[in-house]
Amino acid sequence: VNHLLGIKYINKNDIDLIFETADHFKEVINRPIKKVPSLRDITIANIFFENSTRTKLSFELAQKRLSADVISFSAAQSSVKKGETLIDTVNNILSMKVDMVVMRHSNPGAAHFLSQNVKASIVNAGDGAHEHPTQALLDSYSIREKLGDVAGKKVVIVGDILHSRVALSNIYALQMQGAEVKVCGPKTLIPKYIESLGVKVEPNLRKALEWCDVANMLRVQNERMDVNYFPSTREYAQQYGVDKTLLESLNKEIVIMHPGPINRGVEITSEVADSGQSVILNQVENGVAIRMAVIYLLASKIQ
Numbered sequence: 117v118n119h120l121l122g123i124k125y126i127n128k129n130d131i132d133l134i135f136e137t138a139d140h141f142k143e144v145i146n147r148p149i150k151k152v153p154s155l156r157d158i159t160i161a162n163i164f165f166e167n168s169t170r171t172k173l174s175f176e177l178a179q180k181r182l183s184a185d186v187i188s189f190s191a192a193q194s195s196v197k198k199g200e201t202l203i204d205t206v207n208n209i210l211s212m213k214v215d216m217v218v219m220r221h222s223n224p225g226a227a228h229f230l231s232q233n234v235k236a237s238i239v240n241a242g243d244g245a246h247e248h249p250t251q252a253l254l255d256s257y258s259i260r261e262k263l264g265d266v267a268g269k270k271v272v273i274v275g276d277i278l279h280s281r282v283a284l285s286n287i288y289a290l291q292m293q294g295a296e297v298k299v300c301g302p303k304t305l306i307p308k309y310i311e312s313l314g315v316k317v318e319p320n321l322r323k324a325l326e327w328c329d330v331a332n333m334l335r336v337q338n339e340r341m342d343v344n345y346f347p348s349t350r351e352y353a354q355q356y357g358v359d360k361t362l363l364e365s366l367n368k369e370i371v372i373m374h375p376g377p378i379n380r381g382v383e384i385t386s387e388v389a390d391s392g393q394s395v396i397l398n399q400v401e402n403g404v405a406i407r408m409a410v411i412y413l414l415a416s417k418i419q
């Protein structure tokens with residue numbers, strides 16, 4: 117398949133190959149000359165219908181490190197605002213001889229829909245509350261880097277599971293690699309289907325943290341939140357936020373992850389975010405190598 121639409125559509129062998137390829141590219145981007153000429157004949161469009169800092173810049177940098185030609189499109193400044201459809205927009209971009217499209221969209225299934233309707237390789241950079249596959253890959257890669265392996269590790273995903281594409285992609289990726297996954301958060305932010313995925317719910321944050329090796333602290337997605345969702349931000353921080361006192365009172369040293377952007381003082385305090393137990397900036401660093409690997413492997417099927 118010439119697309120990366122979600123972790124659901126790939127397997128453990130694909131993940132292993134992506135990680136091996138990312139290992140090579142991580143070494144490349146730490147050299148004085150950070151570029152390779154691999155994709156000089158490939159043109160990639162990054163089309164973002166939702167805001168992004170990390171994912172958009174990380175994809176752009178990954179593509180440039182591979183020597184691809186890159187165009188970036190932000191829906192807010194485009195003719196989408198004049199009513200142009202998604203398919204018309206992308207077909208117009210493709211007629212400029214573009215080979216691959218990286219897309220973020222607020223609708224679940226948007227990347228899959230595009231893959232069915234245009235002739236290009238599609239990479240999902242986040243589709244609503246559905247999947248964010250490269251985030252899950254860089255998260256697992258960061259666990260592997262920190263703890264040696266993902267298999268056998270206990271990972272708790274904390275917070276706003278209901279609105280999170282990061283949660284679903286992480287659950288698929290972690291289970292595929294043999295990790296055990298629990299979720300922890302307010303009942304109103306845990307989807308009913310979660311246990312059907314083989315994921316246990318631990319409502320008590322302290323118990324969840326005492327159980328796990330890794331805590332992935334999700335962002336509370338205020339922009340997707342219904343006003344009636346309990347709890348308030350202050351109550352959330354009190355019941356589900358991690359501070360230094362809580363972290364230091366645990367019976368072991370756990371790894372703290374966060375996909376970003378952080379609501380400092382809500383999901384985690386600044387002391388936790390900036391502590392030695394946090395791998396948050398390692399996740400961002402690894403994102404470039406992971407996205408280089410994904411694009412390189414997909415492009416090898418185009419060339």
Ligand code: CP
Nearest residue numbers: 168169170171375376
């Ligand atoms: N983690 C993540 O997707 O961040 P951005 O929304 O800034 O891309």
